[in-house]
Amino acid sequence: MEEMEKYLSTIKNETHRKHLRQIFDWIMQNFPELEYKTMWNQPVFLEHNTFIIGFSAAKKHFSVSPEAKGIKRFSNEIKEAGYTQSKNLFRIGWEDTVDFRLLEKIINFNRIDKAECSTFWRK
Template identity: 50%
Template sequence: MEAFSEYLTRIDNPGHRDRTEEILAWITNKFPTLEPLIKWNTPMFSDHGTFIIGLSTSKQHISVSPEEAVMARFADDIARAGYSATKGLFRIPWNEPVHYELLEKMIEFNMLDKADCSTFWRK
């Protein structure tokens, strides 16, 4: 979690900071082989140098960005979870539960799908 400490200190709302830290810690503990990093002022995780998932915070929600291919594959699951989405991210409102099973499926898919990927982003 050290990689995210400076980012977390910049979140003014203590509840938002705690929630963000909780999600980042869950990913770190569930997927210990992923590398935590900050790029473009955004906490994210990579695997062998390729992007797996990123998070960003706003006043109303935390955004989860797993890349468009993952968003398309899990669009129905995201909708069933009640999250609003674009083609590149979905939003978890601060007052809504985090569907960790969905996060887990998305991360596992990305890790498997990008196992042979040699670039940070999909081509």
């Protein structure tokens, strides 16, 4: 995945880079039907050209964006995992444990909810 490696190379902290690579590898292994793209200088995963989940690296955390509907649906579980959130994303600290079970639920929810979606974003 040359495009993914190009994005990851922009993350200067090697530990952070490895952390995101592990998450992206997990997504590709568990959801091989999803397509990786770098859009707006951020990694996103698509299915039938519709947005499923995106990520963004910051100094103290990385953000996970499943769109506002995904945040609303899993808000309590996001809080229980210890992550902070806004309307459109939640933040996982670089030192925090990634709740892969929660990521799996969010990705599955978006895949099912957007199965008939013909646009990139929900309307």
